[in-house]
Amino acid sequence: MKPLVTRNIEKLRPYQPGKPIEETKRELGLPDPVKMASNENPLGPSPKAIEAMKAACGEMHYYPDGGCYTLKEALAAHLAQYDIEPHNLIIGNGSNEIIEFVIRTFVAPNENIVTGEPSFIIYKLAGISHNRQEITVPLKPDMTYDMDAVACTVNEKTKVVFLANPNNPTGRIFSTREFERFLSHIRDDIVICIDEAYAEYVDDPDVPNGLEYAPYRNRLIVLRTFSKIYGLAGLRVGYGVSHRELIGYMDRVRPPFNVNRMAQAAALAALDDQEHIEKSIEINRKGRAFLQAEFERLQIKYYPSQTNFILADFEKPAAPLYQALLERGFITRPVENYNLPNCLRITVGTEDQNQRFVEALDAFIREQD
Ligand SMILES: Cc1ncc(COP(=O)(O)O)c(C=O)c1O
Numbered sequence: 001m002k003p004l005v006t007r008n009i010e011k012l013r014p015y016q017p018g019k020p021i022e023e024t025k026r027e028l029g030l031p032d033p034v035k036m037a038s039n040e041n042p043l044g045p046s047p048k049a050i051e052a053m054k055a056a057c058g059e060m061h062y063y064p065d066g067g068c069y070t071l072k073e074a075l076a077a078h079l080a081q082y083d084i085e086p087h088n089l090i091i092g093n094g095s096n097e098i099i100e101f102v103i104r105t106f107v108a109p110n111e112n113i114v115t116g117e118p119s120f121i122i123y124k125l126a127g128i129s130h131n132r133q134e135i136t137v138p139l140k141p142d143m144t145y146d147m148d149a150v151a152c153t154v155n156e157k158t159k160v161v162f163l164a165n166p167n168n169p170t171g172r173i174f175s176t177r178e179f180e181r182f183l184s185h186i187r188d189d190i191v192i193c194i195d196e197a198y199a200e201y202v203d204d205p206d207v208p209n210g211l212e213y214a215p216y217r218n219r220l221i222v223l224r225t226f227s228k229i230y231g232l233a234g235l236r237v238g239y240g241v242s243h244r245e246l247i248g249y250m251d252r253v254r255p256p257f258n259v260n261r262m263a264q265a266a267a268l269a270a271l272d273d274q275e276h277i278e279k280s281i282e283i284n285r286k287g288r289a290f291l292q293a294e295f296e297r298l299q300i301k302y303y304p305s306q307t308n309f310i311l312a313d314f315e316k317p318a319a320p321l322y323q324a325l326l327e328r329g330f331i332t333r334p335v336e337n338y339n340l341p342n343c344l345r346i347t348v349g350t351e352d353q354n355q356r357f358v359e360a361l362d363a364f365i366r367e368q369d
Contacts, residue, residue, distance in 0.1 A: 008131040015125060019331045030329050036347040036357060037333040039168070039198075039309045041231035043283065043350070045266065046276035049232065052269035056262055064261035071264050074271050075239060082211040087244045090251060093258045095197060095225040095238025099126050101250040102160055102221060102240075106191050107132045111159040116145045118169060118338035120195060123162040133157070143170040143303045143311065147178040151185040161186070164195040165210070166202060169335050169345045171305030179208040183217070191246070193221045197238075198307040200229040200277060201284055207306070211241060218243045226263075228308060229280050230270045235263035284308045287348040294358045298365060309347045311335070318344045321364060328360040 003010075018037025024030060045053075072086040092098035103126050107113060115123045117136035127134035137153045140146045145167060154161060166173045174182075186192065194210035210222035221242040227233035237259055240250070270276070291310055295302045301313040314321060322334050322344060333345040349357065 006131060008128050012125065012128050013337075015121065016337050018333050019326070021331070024326065024331055028327060033326075033329045033331055034349060034353045034357070035331045036349050036353070037331045037345075038233065039228055039307070039347045040233050041229060041280050041308070042348070042353060043231060043276070043280050045231040046270045046273035048273040048276070049230075049266040049270040052265045053262055056265035059261060062261065064257050064259060064264055066256045066258075068259055068264055071259075071268050071271075074268055078271055079211065079241070082241075083215060084211070084241055088214070088241055088247060090240045090242075090247050090254065091259050091264075092238045092240065092254075093260075093263075094227060094233075094236040095195065095223040095240070096122055097236075097258060098221075098223055098238055098240040098250070099123060099162070099193075099195075100130075101253055102162075102191065102193050103127060103130050103132060104253045105250045106246075107159045110157060112155070112157050113160045113162060114150060114154055114158050115162040116150065116164070116167065118335075118340065119145075119162070120164045120168045120197075121337060139167075139170065139172075142172070143167075144172045145174045145178075147174050147182040148185075151182050154186060154190065158190055160191045160193055162193045162195065164197070165207065166198045166306045168197070168307070169309075169333075169338050169340070169343075170303055170311050171198075171307040171309055172303055173202065173204060173207050173306045175206045176208040177206075179213075183213070188217075188219065191219045191221060192217070193223065195223040197223065197225045197228055199224060200281060201308050202306045203285065204306055214241060214243070219246065221246060226267045226270060229277055229284075230267070231276075231280070232263070232266055232270060235260070235266055237263045237267045283350065284348050287351065287354045290351075290354055291346065291348060291358070294361075298358075298362065300361075309333075309345050311340070311343055311345050313340075313343045315342055317341050321361075324364045325357075325360055328363075330357050330360055 021035050024033040068091040072089045076086045112133035113127045114135045117138050124134045137150045221240050225238035303311045335343050
């Protein structure tokens with residue numbers, strides 16, 4: 001009998017998301033757990049986005065605009081300083097979907113993708129599910145991309161290089177100098193996909209902004225999302241910026257109504273509320289500094305972050321700590337699937353959540369002594 005599925009599907013393991021709040025309530029009987037597991041905005045969506053969603057409710061019997069005309073116009077205006085026009089944009093059901101488009105559109109069956117390890121696991125999973133070879137390059141000990149090693153690993157069959165900057169699950173960045181040296185070593189026919197899901201949280205000035213490189217390199221795709229700072233993860237909206245030719249090809253594989261009507265309305269309104277973004281950046285900056293200082297006080301190893309999460313290394317298996325925090329009402333993210341069994345990835349919360357989280361962590365550590 002023929003095998004039911006191909007070998008790549010057999011090899012694939014489903015993506016493990018952060019534990020949902022509803023599941024935690026159900027399983028542990030906790031009234032109000034705090035989710036610090038999926039790098040969501042603890043302030044929630046912009047009030048303007050909430051209003052727009054309410055207003056859109058009565059239109060849900062209509063299919064959405066498949067081309068996302070209004071959202072693309074607004075995004076192009078928002079990104080005008082980079083000379084981005086609507087034809088340079090593709091909107092996805094989360095930037096996750098655009099990662100799928102990139103592989104389906106550009107990587108032929110005998111070609112490969114290259115990325116870092118650990119880096120956002122979807123690059124690998126999407127590669128495997130489409131039966132494309134994925135080659136990973138270990139990060140440096142400080143958990144930053146080894147850009148020279150990535151450049152050396154690229155071979156004649158490489159078609160796409162995925163780079164998350166900042167990287168997930170490490171929160172680390174590569175610098176402008178590293179990126180430019182990398183670009184100078186990379187063949188022009190390779191598609192470079194820079195995933196900037198956390199761009200708004202970065203405060204290190206030495207980070208390349210992918211959008212600034214788009215005019216100089218045709219085969220460059222920059223990914224951004226409404227799931228993180230814009231607080232709309234539940235709606236699934238992300239976008240890709242690239243040369244018109246690449247966008248045109250990705251549009252051929254895009255399903256007709258991939259971004260729903262509610263999501264388009266909310267994203268449009270969220271874009272118009274930069275005050276909410278500024279507030280979210282500020283809360284994150286303070287919260288990140290607070291958590292990092294507390295990790296130092298508690299002598300917990302962590303990797304200085306440029307995002308809205310911190311990778312902490314407990315230098316022994318983190319599963320008991322994960323469970324203890326869960327029972328105290330804090331959902332963090334185990335990263336065993338990234339081969340980091342001693343680490344937890346912790347999303348920065350509100351001031352109150354961060355404070356209570358540290359108290360729970362502190363209590364657990366004391367109990368162990
Ligand atoms: C680096 C990176 N890229 C992309 C995504 C996916 O975001 P979206 O919700 O837009 O699909 C995430 C989500 O965690 C991420 O960490």
